[in-house]
Amino acid sequence: MIMELTRYEVFADAAKTGNFTKTADRMGYTQPGVSRTLRLLERELGFPLFCRSKNGVELTSSGQEILPYVRRLLAENKLLEQHIADIKGLSEGHLTIAAFASVSRVLLPHYLAAFQEKYPRITIELMEGGTDDIVRWVAGNVADFGILSHRQIGALHWMSLWNDPLMAILPREAPYLSMQTFPVERMTDAPFILSADGTDYDIHHMLETTRIRPDIRLTSKDDHAIVAMVANHLGLSILPKLVILGVERLVHAIPLAPEFHRDLGIAYKEKASLTPAARRFIDQIAKSSVARDLPPAAAASLTPCL
Structure with missing residues (x-):
C-alpha cells in the first residue's frame, strides 16, 4: 500500500x-x-x-x-493507488463487486473474462447477497459497486442496464404444462413460496401492486431452494427469469399475465469515489448493454434498457 x-x-x-x-x-x-x-x-x-x-x-x-472510518480511509487509499496506476496504464489494482447470485453465475463470468484479458493484474473479489446486503456493502465502502435490482437502493446512484422478466414457477404437471402465460390472480390457487424480505423486493412489489394475497406457506433467501420446493409440489412461486437459467427442467416457468420485470443495473455511491478499475469495468458493461452484447446464456432472458 x-x-x-x-x-x-x-x-x-x-x-x-x-x-x-x-x-x-x-x-x-x-x-x-x-x-x-x-x-x-x-x-x-x-x-x-x-x-x-x-x-x-x-x-x-x-x-x-x-x-466505518477505517473502511472510508482504506477506500480513499485504494482510490489514490488506482489513480496512480491509471496514470501508469492501470497495470494493477483491486476491484470488489457485490452482486445477486444469479448475476454472478450467468452474467459476470462473460464480462470478467474480457476485463481480465485486458487488465490481468487487477485482482477481483465477488460478494454475493440480496438487495439489503449489497446496498450495505456499497454504502459502507466494502464493495466498489453493486449489480442488483433498482428497487430499494436507498441513496445510491443508479445505472439501468437490463430488464429481467418475472416468471410464474409451477410444478411440471397438469394443468400448468398446457399454459403459455399464468394469470397473477391464480397464484392464490395453491400454497405460495416467497423470496425472503431483503433478498429481492420486486416480487413483493408485484404482489402489492396487483393486490394479490397468496397463501404464503414458505419463504427462503435461496432462489434454487425455492425452485426445488416447487418441483417437489410444495407450492407455486414467482422468480426472475435470470434466476432459473440452468434449472428450467425442474419446473414449468412461464411469463406472468400481465407482464412484470425487474430493472437490473449498477448501484454506486458517487462517480468521484469510483476507482479507475471500477469505472473501466462499469464502462465495459454499459457499452456492451447498449450494443446488446449479452452472454449467450442470458441473451434469451434479458432485454437491454435503452
Missing part, C-alpha cells in the same frame, strides 16, 4: 470474516501473524477491537465505532 495501512487492512478484513484464520488465508499471513498485527493496532489505539465468541471473533463496541 502507498500509506502504511496494513494493520487497518487486517482489522477491516477480520471484521468482515469474523475469523482470524480466514483473514490470514485471504491476506497471505499466518493466524499468529494476524493476531500479532491486531494486538499492535490495539496497543497503538489504546482500546480492544475484538473479543472471542463461540463462532470466532466479534467486534467490541469500540471496534464497531471505528470500522
